[in-house]
Amino acid sequence: MLKRILTTPLIQIVLLTLLVLIAMVASFAPWTAVENRNFDFWAGRVGHPEDLPIAIVAIDDRSIEQFGGWPWPRSRIAELLNLLSENNAAAVGLCLLYTQPDRGEGLAVVQEMRRQLADPQWNGDRSTTARFDELLATLETRLDQDAILIEAVRRTRNAVLPLYVSMDAPADVESVDPSGLVIVNSLNPRVLPAVASGRQQEALRAIGAGFQGPPMGNRVIAPFANLAGKAGALGYLNLNEDDDGRIRHLPLLIACQGRLLPAFALQLALKSSGARLKDLAVGLDLFGQPHLNAGKIDLVADDAYRIPVIHDEDWTRQRRFSFSEIVNGEIDPVVFKDRIVLIGITAQPLARVFRMGLNDRSPEVEVMADALADILSPERISRPSWTRILEIGVVLYFATFLALVIPRVSLRLGAGILLIFLATWYAAAVGLLLGYGYKVEVMAPATLAVVGFLVLQLTVASRRMQAAQLEALTTQGLSYQGQGMLDMAHEKFMQCPVKDRSVKHLLYNLALDFERKRMFNKALDIYRHIRSAGTYRDVNKRIKRFAELDNTLVGGARGEKPLMMAGGDAKPTFGRYEILQELGRGGMGTVYLGRDPKINREVAIKTLEYAEVEPAELPDVKNRFFREAEAAGNLSHPNIVSIYDVGEEHDMAYIAMELLKGDNLTWVCIKGHLLPVPEVLAVMADVTAALDYAHTQGVIHRDIKPANIMRLEDGRVKVTDFSIAHVMDASQTRTGVVLGTPNYMSPEQVDGKRLDGRSDLFSLGIVFYEMLSGTKPFKGDSMSAVLYAIANSRPKPLTKVAEDIPPCVRTLVNKLLAKDRRKRYDSAADVAKAIDDCLKRL
Template sequence: MLKKILAAPSVQIALLSALILMGMLFSLTPWEHLENRYYDFWGHHFRSPQEQPIVIVAIDEKSIRELGDWPWPRSRIAEMVRFLTSQQAGAMGILPLYTQPDANPGLLAIEETQKLLGDREWKGDKQAARTFQGMLSKVEEQLDQDAQLIETVRRGRNVVLPIRFTKGPEAATERNKMSGMLALCSLDAAALAAGTAETPSAEAQTTHTFRHKPITMTGVWEPFEALATKASGLGHLNLDEDRDGLFRSMPLLMEYKDRLFPAMPLQLAIRQTGGDLQDLTVGRNFFGQPCLRIKYLEIATDDQYRLLMNYDAAWTKARTYSFVDVLQGSLDPAIFRDNIILIGATGEEMTPFYRIGPHASAALVEISANVLGRILSTARLSRPAWAQPLEIAALLYFAFFLMFAIPRMETRVGASILGIFLFTWFVIGVALLLGYGYRIKPFGPAALACGGFVLITAAGYARKWRHEVIDANKHLGLHYQGQGLLDMAYERFMKCPLQDGSVKLLLYNLGLDFERKRMFGKALTIYHHIGRYGPFKDIEQRSSRLESPDGTLPAPVNGGNGKPPLLLLDGDIKPTFGRYEILRELGRGSMGTIYLGRDPKINREVAIKTLKYAEVVSGDLDQVKARFFREAEAAGKLSHPNIVSIYDVGEEHDMAYIAMELLNGGNLTRFCAAEHLLPVHQALSIVADVAVALDYAHNQGVIHRDIKPANIMLLEDGRVKVTDFGIALVVDASRTGTGILLGTPNYMSPEQVAGQTLDGRSDLFSLGIVLYELLVGAKPFRGDTINQIIYAIMHEAHPPVSDSEKNIPPCCQAIIEKLLAKGLDERFDAAARLAEAIAACMNELPHAAPATVSEIDAKVDPAADPRGD
C-alpha cells in the first residue's frame, strides 16, 4: 500500500516540493551556484548610484613610480590629509591600518642624544648643549612620522580610521580587553535592539533581538592608541565571503564582545549627514525588512545587517584620482570640497584584491566606495523580507500546477504552458532586481517546475509504457488462450497487475479454461492468486470445490470404472478439447472414448474421439500416439461421401483427440446376427458403398487395414459411412514395412496375418468377411482362440454360403468366393471391380426398397444405442 501511495505522481510532487522547500528555508540548495551567477549577471546591470559626494584618492602604480615604493612614510599620508583639509573636504576615510607606532631608528638615536645632553652630569658648554638640543628637536619633529599623522588626523574634519576583525579560536587571544576608543565607536547590541523596537514591550524586544543575528567576531586589529584617539570614528573594513569565494555583501554592523561596530562606509555616511553613531537605530521598514536608520537615511539590510553590493566599474573609475595628482594640486579644488574622501591602495602589488564576480575583482577602497554610494543613494540592492514568502508562494503555485493541471494535459501543451510560467517567473525576478533592487531567488521554484515536469513526464511515459506492456501481455495472453496454449497465456496474464479489474476477469476466465481442461491444480493456483487481492465472483466456492479437506484435489467420481469423470459433478463448467465443448459421452472404441461435442464457433455438433495417455502403457505411449494421429492424417486426406469427415485433431495435456463428423445411426455389428439380418439387396448396397469408399481411399494411397462391421456406419437416412482409420497405413516409402500385425483378427486377410506388405486387396478380403456375415449371420473363419482363427484364415476354406439356410443368390456366392480367395491374384484387383460386380448382381435380383434405419431398429432391441463406435 505504501509503495502504491509513493508511486502516485501527486505524492511524488508533494514530497519533492517539501524537499525543495526545506532546502530553501535552510539555504541548503544544490542550485546555489546558479542563484549566485544569476545575481552576479543581473546585479551588475543594476543602475548606478546617483551622483554622490564620493572621491577615491588611489595609491596606484603611477603614484608608486613617482613617490617611491610602498609602504610610504606616514608623513605622506599626513600630507594628503592636510591638503584635503585645506580643500575643505568632508569626511575622510583612511584605509591603511597602522596598528603599531612607527619604529624609526633615527628618532631613537635623537632621543638618546637629547637625554645625554639634558643629563645634569653633562660637563660641556651648557649654552651649546641647549642650542644643539633645539636643533635636535627640529630634526625629531621632521622625523616623527606618527606625530605628523596624529596631528593631521586631529585637525582634519571627521577622519575615520579602519579596524579589522578576525574570527577563530586564535583570534580570541589577540586582545582580551576592549580599548576605550573601540567602546566609544560602537553601540551596545542589546540596548540598540531593545531601544529601537516598534513597541517598547518586553515581547517586542525579545522578538527583535531574536530576529537580528549580527555576525560575531572574536578578535580585532585597531590603530595604535595615540592615533585612534584623535580620529572622529572607527569603522571596520570586513566583507562577507560567500561559499563560492565571492564577496557580494558587507556587514554594516558586526558584533564583538556584545557591542556592534559600524563599517567604515556607514561611519562616513553618518559623518556626512552630520549625525552621530549614537543616533543610529535599527528596525524594520514597511515590508518588514530589517533596516538601519540615521537622519534621513533608511538602509535596508538582512537579519545580519548585511548590505548587498555590486561593483560599478564605470562609476568607480569616474571618482578615482591618483594620489600623486591630488598631492601636486593639479586638480580642481571643487572636486574635494564637502565630498567624502577615501584614501587607499588600488595597485595589485600593494593590497589584496577581492573577487566580486566570476571574472572581476577590486581593491578594498573601491569596494568601500561602492558600498558608501549605495548607502547614500536610494538605488540600493536588498533582499526584502517578502522575498522568501514570494518564492514559497511560487513554489506552491508550481506544485499545484504540476499536481492538478499537467496530468490532464498533453505533454507538449503542458510543457508550453509551464515554459511560459517559468519565463514569466524569471522576468518578474529580473524586473524586481533591475527596477527596484529587490533580489529574489528564482531557482527553487524553477527546480520544482523542471524536476516535477520531468518526473511527471517520465512517470507518464513509464505508465504509458507499462500500460502498453500490460495491454500487450493481455492481448498476447488472449491470443495464446484462444489457441489453447493456456500455460503461455498464464505466464502473460501473471505479468499484469491484479489492481486492474480486467486482469482479474482474464485470470478468472483462464482458471475456468483450466477447469475445462481438467487442470484443476493450475485453476486453483489462479483462484488463490486472485483471492489475495480481495473477493472476486465465485472464486471462494470454486476453490472450496477443487480442494479436499486436506488440501488436495477431489477424488474422482465415476460410474464405477475407476476412471476420473470428464464432466464435473455440478456441470457448470463443460470440459473442452481445443475449442470443442464436451456435452456427453457417446461410447467407447478400440482406442479411446467418444464424446458428443460442440464447435462454438459455428454451433455444430461433432464426435470427439479421444486417446487418454494414462490408459496406455508408458513404454507404448509414443507408438500409440503415432498410431492415433496416423488415423487423423490418413482420414484427413480423404474427402468422400462414404467416408467420415475429420474436422480437427489436437493434443491436450493428458490426452489426444480427433473431432469428426457426428453420425446419426448405428454400425453394422447388430445386423450380423442371424436374427437381425438385412435384406440381401440392402446388404449388397451397403457393401457396394463401402467398396466405392475404399476404391477412393486406395487411389489416395490409404489402406484401411481394419474393415469390420463396427467401422461401417448405416445412417438414419440410409447413407453408409466408413469410419476408424486408426490403424490405416499411408502408403509411403518411409512407412512401408513388414512384420507388423495390426487390425481385428476375425477380419484380417492372410497376408495381414502373415505380416506382409499390404495393398487394397487386403481390405477387400476383410470386406468379404463383412458381406459373409451380413448374408449368413455367422463368421466365415471360426475358432475358440485367436490362434485357431488365424490358422483358419491362413489354411482353411470358409463354409460355402450355400450351406446356410438363407436363400442367397448365386451371384452373391460368386462375389464372396472371389473376395475370400487366399491368393491375392484370385481376388478383385480393385474395389471398383467389386462395386461393378455387386451392381451386376443387384440387377439380377428382384427390386426391393431398402429398409430404413427406423424399420431396422424396430426389429432390434429398442434399448440399443443407435450410435456406436
C-alpha cells in the first residue's frame, strides 16, 4: 500500500516540492554550486558604471623592480599620499596595514646622540653642539618613517586605513586595546533594529529568509595607535569566501568586542559622499531584509548584512595606475582630483589574491575597488526580499504543472512545454539581473522541474516496464502452458502480482491444467496462492476437496486405467492433447486415442510410463524413447507413419503420431489368412520403399516385424515403431548392444555387431517368409535357441512349407535371409527392383 501511494504522481511531486522548499529554507541546497556559477557568468556581464570616480594605485611588479623589495620605507607611501592630497583626491583608502611602529636602529642611534648632547654635563662648545644637534634633528626627521607617514595621513583628505577582524584567532594572540580607535570607528549594536517582529519572523520563515545577523569576530588587528589616530576612518578588509573559494559577497558589518565594525569599502563610500558612520541608519523591510542608509547611500543587504560583489576586469584595468608611474611623474597626479583612490599591492606573490567571477583572480585592492563600486553604483546588484517570494511562487507553479499536466500528456509534448517554461523562467531571471540588477536564483524551480519530470517519466517508464514485464511473463506463461510445459508456466505466473484479477484467472486455469495432469499438490499450492490475495471463484471449495483427497487412484495399477480423474470435471491431457480413450498397451507404455484441440485432429499417443521402468534403467529407456521421436520425426514418406509431436509429463513421456485405421500384418501371417503372392509382393514393395527412404536418411529401423507394419483400410502400407532406430553416425560405436524383437533379428544383430541397412533387409526377409508360409523361419523353445537358429541354422525351404511359390519369390527370400550380409541385396532399392521384376513375371 505504501509503495503504491509513493508511486502516485501527485504524492511524488508533493514530496519533491517539500524537499526543494526545505532545501531553500535550510540553505543547504545541492544546486548551490550550479547557482553560483550561473550568477558568475551573468554578473560578469553587468559591469560597473564608467562614471564612478574610483582609481587604483597598484604597487605592481614594475614598482617593486624600481624601488626595491617589499616592504618599502614608509616615507615612500607618504610621498604618494602627499601627491594625492595636493591634487585634492576625494578620499584615499590605504590597503596596507601597519600594526607596529617602525623600529629603525639608525633613528634610535640619532635619538641617543641628541639625548647625550642635551645632557647638562656635556662639556662641548655650545655653538658646535647646537649646530651638530640641528644636523641630528634634520637626520632624525628624515629617519622617522612613522612620523612622515603619520603626517601624510593627517594631511590626506578622508584617509581610510585598514584593519582586520580575526574570526578565530589563536588564544596566545592578545587583542589590541580598542580604546578610542575601535569605538570611534564602529557602531553601537543598538543601531540595528530588533531581530524582527513576530509577524516579520513568520514572514521570514514562510519565505525561507530567516535572520542571521552580522558575522561575529573576536579580535581586532588595527594600525598602531599613533597612525590610526590620524586617519579619517578605519574599516576592515575581511572578505568571506564561499564554499568554492570565490568572493561573491561583502559583509558590510562585523560584530566584534561589543561593537559593529564597518567594511573598508563602506567607510570609503561614506567619506567620499560626505556622510559619517554615525549617520548610518539600519532598518528592516516587511520581510525583515536589512536596509542601510546614510545620505546618498542606500543599500539592500541580505540577512547577514552582505551585498553582492561582482568583478569587472575591464573596468578595473582602466582605473589601475602604477605606483612608479605616478611617483616618476609619468602620470599627472591631477587625474586623481575628486576621485576615491585605493592604494594596494598587486605584485605577485606579495599580494593577497582572491578568486572572483568565472575564472578571474583579483588582488585585494581590486576586490575593494569592486566592492566600493557596488556600494556607490545606482545600478548595483541586489537581492530584494520579493525575489524569494517569486522563487517560491515559481516552485509551486512548476509543481502544479508537473502534478496536473505532465501525467496527462505525451512525453514529447510534456517535455516541450516544460522546456518552454524553463526557458521563459531562465530568461526572466537573466533579464531581471541584467536589466535591473535583481538577483533571482533560478536553480530551485529548475531543479524541481527537471527532477520532477524525470521522476514522473521514470515512474511512467517503470509502470510501462512492469506492464510489459507482466505481459511478457503472462505471454511466456501462456505459451508454455499451451505447449504443456506447466512447470515453466507456473514459474512465470508466480512472478506476476497475484492481486491482479487477470493474474488470478491465469493461475486458476493453470491449476486446472495441473489437475488434468494429476499433479494435485501443485494445483493445491496455486489455489492457496490465489486465496492469499482474496477469494476467487470456487478456490475455497477446491482447496477443501484436495485437503480431503487421499491421493486415491482411479486407475494406475497394471491393467487398469492409468489416468487420475480430477473429480470428473477436468479432462486428462498430455501436453495440449486431450486423451479420449485407451487403444492398447505395449511393453513400455500405453497407446491412447487423443485429440489435438488446435486443429481438431485425432492422433495416436504412445506413452512411456516411468513407473513401468526400473529406476536404474530409466535414463537409458528415456533416451531410446526420445531417439525414436528424433529419428522418426525427421522421416517424411508415404509408407512411414508421421510423427507430430513429442513431450514429457512428470510421470511419463509421450509421442503424438498419425492415427492409422487398419491392422498390422500379424493377422495375415497366420495360415488360413495368408494373402495371395501378388498382394504379398505389393506389401513388400511398399515396405522396401519405406526402408530405402529411411536408409538414405541414415536411419535403420532395427525392429522390422509384422506388428510394426500396418495395412490400412484404403490399402496403403505404413511402417511404424522406430522405437529402437537411431541415426547412423560413424563417430559413435554401435557394437556390443542387442536391441530388437528376437524372432526377427539379423545374425549380425544377434552377435552385437555394428549394423547397417542390410540388417533391416534380413528382418524383412523373415516377414516375407512368414507372410508366404504362415510360419516363422527360425524357431526355438527359448529366446537363446531362437537367436542361435538365426545365427547358425538355415530355414526350411519355402517349397516345403508353402505351395505355389514362384521361383523368383523363392530366390528373393533366400537372398534376403543370407547369413552373410555381403550376400544379401546391397540396398532396399535393389530389393524393390527385384520385387518389381518378379511381379512382372507373374
